[in-house]
Each structure stands twice: as structure tokens, then as C-alpha cells.
Amino acid sequence: MNRKKSNLLLIAVALLGLVVTSCDKNDDDTPKGTKKTVSGEISQNTLWEAKDTIILDGYVYVKSGATLTIEPGTLIKGLSDSKACLIVERGARIVANGTAEKPIVFTSDKPAGERKPGDWAGIIICGKAPINQTGGEAEVEGGTGAVYGGTDPNDNSGILRYVRIEFAGYEVSNGNEINGLTMGGVGRGTTIEYVQVSFGRDDSFEWFGGTVNAKYLISYRGGDDDFDTDNGFSGNVQFALILRGPEEADKSDASNGFESDNDANGSSNSPLTSAKFSNITILGPYATKTQANVNPNHKYGLRLRRNTRLNLYNSIIAGFNTGISLEGPSMELYNAASGPEIKNCLMAGMVKNFNAKTDGTSLTQEQYETMFSSGNNTIYAENSELQLTNAWNWGNVNAVPQSGSPALTGASFTGLTGFETVTFRGAFGTQNWAQGWTNWDPVNTNY
Numbered sequence: 109m110n111r112k113k114s115n116l117l118l119i120a121v122a123l124l125g126l127v128v129t130s131c132d133k134n135d136d137d138t139p140k141g142t143k144k145t146v147s148g149e150i151s152q153n154t155l156w157e158a159k160d161t162i163i164l165d166g167y168v169y170v171k172s173g174a175t176l177t178i179e180p181g182t183l184i185k186g187l188s189d190s191k192a193c194l195i196v197e198r199g200a201r202i203v204a205n206g207t208a209e210k211p212i213v214f215t216s217d218k219p220a221g222e223r224k225p226g227d228w229a230g231i232i233i234c235g236k237a238p239i240n241q242t243g244g245e246a247e248v249e250g251g252t253g254a255v256y257g258g259t260d261p262n263d264n265s266g267i268l269r270y271v272r273i274e275f276a277g278y279e280v281s282n283g284n285e286i287n288g289l290t291m292g293g294v295g296r297g298t299t300i301e302y303v304q305v306s307f308g309r310d311d312s313f314e315w316f317g318g319t320v321n322a323k324y325l326i327s328y329r330g331g332d333d334d335f336d337t338d339n340g341f342s343g344n345v346q347f348a349l350i351l352r353g354p355e356e357a358d359k360s361d362a363s364n365g366f367e368s369d370n371d372a373n374g375s376s377n378s379p380l381t382s383a384k385f386s387n388i389t390i391l392g393p394y395a396t397k398t399q400a401n402v403n404p405n406h407k408y409g410l411r412l413r414r415n416t417r418l419n420l421y422n423s424i425i426a427g428f429n430t431g432i433s434l435e436g437p438s439m440e441l442y443n444a445a446s447g448p449e450i451k452n453c454l455m456a457g458m459v460k461n462f463n464a465k466t467d468g469t470s471l472t473q474e475q476y477e478t479m480f481s482s483g484n485n486t487i488y489a490e491n492s493e494l495q496l497t498n499a500w501n502w503g504n505v506n507a508v509p510q511s512g513s514p515a516l517t518g519a520s521f522t523g524l525t526g527f528e529t530v531t532f533r534g535a536f537g538t539q540n541w542a543q544g545w546t547n548w549d550p551v552n553t554n555y
Contacts, residue, residue: 145187150174158182158210163217164192164228167252172199175266181210183555185217186228191278193229193286195254196265198236198293206270208302211545213555216275220552223275225331225356226309229286230276236263237295239317240340240370240377248292248316251280256292261319263295270302274550277309277331282360285310288330294320296343304328304546307356311367315341315383321526322348324541328548329353329502333367334390337418340370340379344526346386349507349535349542351499352427354393357403364408365390365428366418368448374414374436382417382447386527387519389507389535392428395491395500397459402429408463410450412438417447422519424534426456426491427500432476433463439471442479451483452520454533457491486514503549508536 144156147165151174156162158181165187170176176196178184186192194214196202206212216227234248236258245257268289278286288305293316300322305312312327317339325348327334334350350365357363370381390409393402409425412418413435425431432450434442443449455461462480464473471479480487488494495513498506509515515534521527530537547553 201266229278235294250286264297357405362407368416369414456488
């Protein structure tokens with residue numbers, strides 16, 4: 109290619125909002141891929157190709173009416189110290205449809221061995237499904253200015269399938285953060301499947317209202333909460349694995365497997381946060397009760413507060429400082445007709461099973477035990493009694509139950525709709541759906 113044609117190509121690419129930062133060559137002098145820096149707005153249909161490495165510089169907005177398509181196997185890196193964030197606005201779509209063989213990876217731009225939580229900000233998807241904020245819409249957390257919420261429960265923001273999100277998270281101010289994957293008012297027309305969020309600085313997954321369903325999620329070594337639900341989220345989530353690391357925890361707040369509120373004020377605003385989760389394996393930082401070097405900010409496996417009606421079925425909670433905390437109106441409604449419900453679950457290896465108190469701010473120990481047993485839940489003293497293959501092997505995780513495990517039976521879907529009916533409890537039966545597309549050591553991966 110002569111110099112004149114090369115310059116024309118660079119100008120054309122820049123006009124499309126992409127800046128070519130490098131172009132390597134194969135032995136036959138044909139391009140093998142480029143590094144393309146993306147910033148600002150994507151206002152027309154755009155394709156990111158697997159042959160290129162995409163660099164996100166600052167807030168990148170996919171505008172209403174535009175679809176961003178990302179090929180399987182594409183590598184996207186957030187530019188450090190730029191608050192790199194991909195924001196899919198209401199009316200826009202992202203089609204990140206990876207495969208098990210070629211997952212799409214969002215990660216840090218730092219070299220192997222130097223990556224850390226918060227190197228870039230994360231992914232935000234905003235939709236038009238209902239939320240419980242006054243006026244039916246709100247500005248999403250994170251200081252991006254993006255608005256979410258609406259009146260269409262079937263709204264479609266696209267596809268995230270076989271996607272990894274690593275080292276994300278940005279704190280604008282206390283309580284105002286960008287998470288690994290933030291979903292604001294996302295509708296059930298959207299597909300969220302096979303998504304792993306690893307080493308996030310804040311929450312791994314946070315749902316602000318909306319109706320989206322999800323399957324096959326992994327939160328690995330997150331900094332704050334793994335699953336956070338607020339503002340009227342009412343979708344179904346099935347098959348998910350949470351594994352916390354001993355050292356990673358929020359610097360100033362309790363870090364939990366689940367944290368759920370109806371809203372920040374604990375109001376009864378409708379729609380209520382009433383999501384249903386089934387077949388979730390929620391593993392805390394304690395492989396055993398004597399696990400060393402556990403950050404003291406690790407707190408609860410399941411924290412239900414501020415009038416939430418979240419429901420948990422056919423799941424495993426193990427290895428936390430405290431298993432379950434029910435607070436405020438949520439504790440008064442536990443296993444009542446309007447929820448929240450905890451049924452057919454296994455709990456093991458807790459330093460303390462319940463956040464029991466006698467001052468009226470939580471249930472007493474006796475009340476917890478009675479209500480927990482009434483939901484056909486079972487408590488084991490040690491994690492080993494669950495007979496999971498190698499669940500706390502940070503770096504090479506396998507949480508599939510062994511033969512004879514109590515997790516392989518006991519599930520019930522009576523009265524539930526929208527879930528796949530299986531016999532096992534927790535994320536896995538005899539098949540390991542996390543195999544092949546996940547990464548348990550992204551710190552040291554050569555990208």
C-alpha cells in the first residue's frame with residue numbers, strides 16, 4: 109500500500125470514530141489486525157471485528173437507534189485512567205454473541221501480572237422496562253448521564269452471550285459506582301447468558317429495575333456485592349456461580365454474595381424488587397472456617413433489606429462470615445405470600461448461620477431456624493459435606509457436585525414458572541457449563 113492510500117485509509121477510519129493505533133503484519137505482509145481506539149458516540153450500526161483489538165477511551169455511548177455488533181473472539185480493552193466504559197443507551201442495542209470456543213473478552217489494557225480491579229469502568233446497558241423510581245425513569249449510577257426505565261417490559265437491548273468482563277469498576281462517589289455489568293431497566297427481550305465478571309472493584313452484576321431474565325452467570329473474586337438488585341427488578345435468573353476471594357472486599361462497606369433492596373429508601377414503590385433466582389451456588393471466601401487472610405469486610409451470603417421481596421430457590425450458600433441477614437420489612441414478610449422466599453436451599457460452612465438479634469432489628473436465632481426449616485432448607489456445619497469437586501480452588505474452579513452430594517437432588521419448582529426444571533440444587537448438576545469459555549486467572553493471561 110502506498111503512502112497516499114494509507115493516509116486516505118486513516119482519514120476514513122477516523123471519520124468512523126475509530127483511530128488506528130497500530131497495524132501488525134503477517135509474514136506475507138497482509139494485515140493481521142489493528143488496535144483501534146474508540147471514544148465518544150457510536151451513532152450508526154457498527155461492527156467490531158475479532159481480528160482487531162478495540163481500546164475503549166473514556167465513556168463510549170451507543171446511541172439510540174444504533175446497534176453495536178461484536179464478533180466472537182473479539183478482545184476489548186479499557187484504557188487505564190480514562191474511566192473507560194461502554195454505555196448502551198435506551199433504544200440502542202449491543203449484539204455481543206460469542207461462543208464457548210470464542211468468547212468476547214472485555215479486560216484491562218495493562219500487561220499480565222499488573223492488572224487490578226478498577227483498571228477500567230465496565231459495561232452499562234439501559235432499557236425501557238419498568239422501574240419503581242418516581243416518574244418511571246432515572247439516571248443510572250456512575251455519572252454517565254444515561255437514563256433508564258420506561259413502560260415496555262419486553263424491551264430488547266440485544267445480546268450478551270459468552271462474554272467475560274474483567275478488572276472493571278469505577279467509584280464516582282460513595283454509593284455511586286459503575287459495576288462490572290450494570291443493567292438499568294433492561295427488558296426481557298434482551299438475552300444475557302454465559303457472562304463471567306471477574307475481579308470487579310464494585311458489584312459484579314447489578315440490576316436496577318427491569319424484567320430481563322438471565323442464565324449461566326459467574327461472579328468471580330468481586331470487590332463488593334456479587335449480585336445486587338434494586339428499583340423493582342423482577343426477572344428470573346437461573347444457573348449462576350459466585351465465588352469470592354479471601355482478600356477482595358469493598359474498602360468501606362459490607363461485601364455480600366447477594367444484596368437486595370426495593371429501593372434506597374426501603375419504600376413500597378411498585379414494581380417491587382421481586383426477582384426469582386434458582387440454582388445459584390453462592391460461595392464465600394471461607395473454604396473452611398479457619399481460612400486465613402479473609403478481609404473483615406466480607407459479610408453475608410444473602411442480605412435482604414429495605415423492603416425487598418427477592419426469592420431464592422434450589423440454591424447453595426456456603427463459606428461466609430454470616431449466611432443470611434433479613435432486615436426491616438423484609439424480615440416480617442419472610443416466606444409469606446408476598447415474599448421474600450428462601451426454599452429448598454442448602455447452607456454450609458458458615459462462621460455464623462444467621463444475623464440473629466434480639467433488639468427487633470432482625471429475627472432472633474429461634475425465628476430464623478423455624479422459618480428456614482419451614483422452607484425445606486438444610487444446614488450443614490462444614491463445606492465439605494456438600495461434596496463439591498474443587499469449588500474453592502481459586503485459579504481453577506470446579507463446583508460440580510461429586511457423586512453422593514446432597515446437591516444432586518432435592519430441587520422443587522412447584523409454583524414456579526419460567527425456569528428449566530432440574531433435579532439438582534446449586535448451579536451445576538453433572539455437567540460443568542463453566543468449562544472452556546471462562547478464565548480463572550485473568551491477572552496472568554497474555555492478551
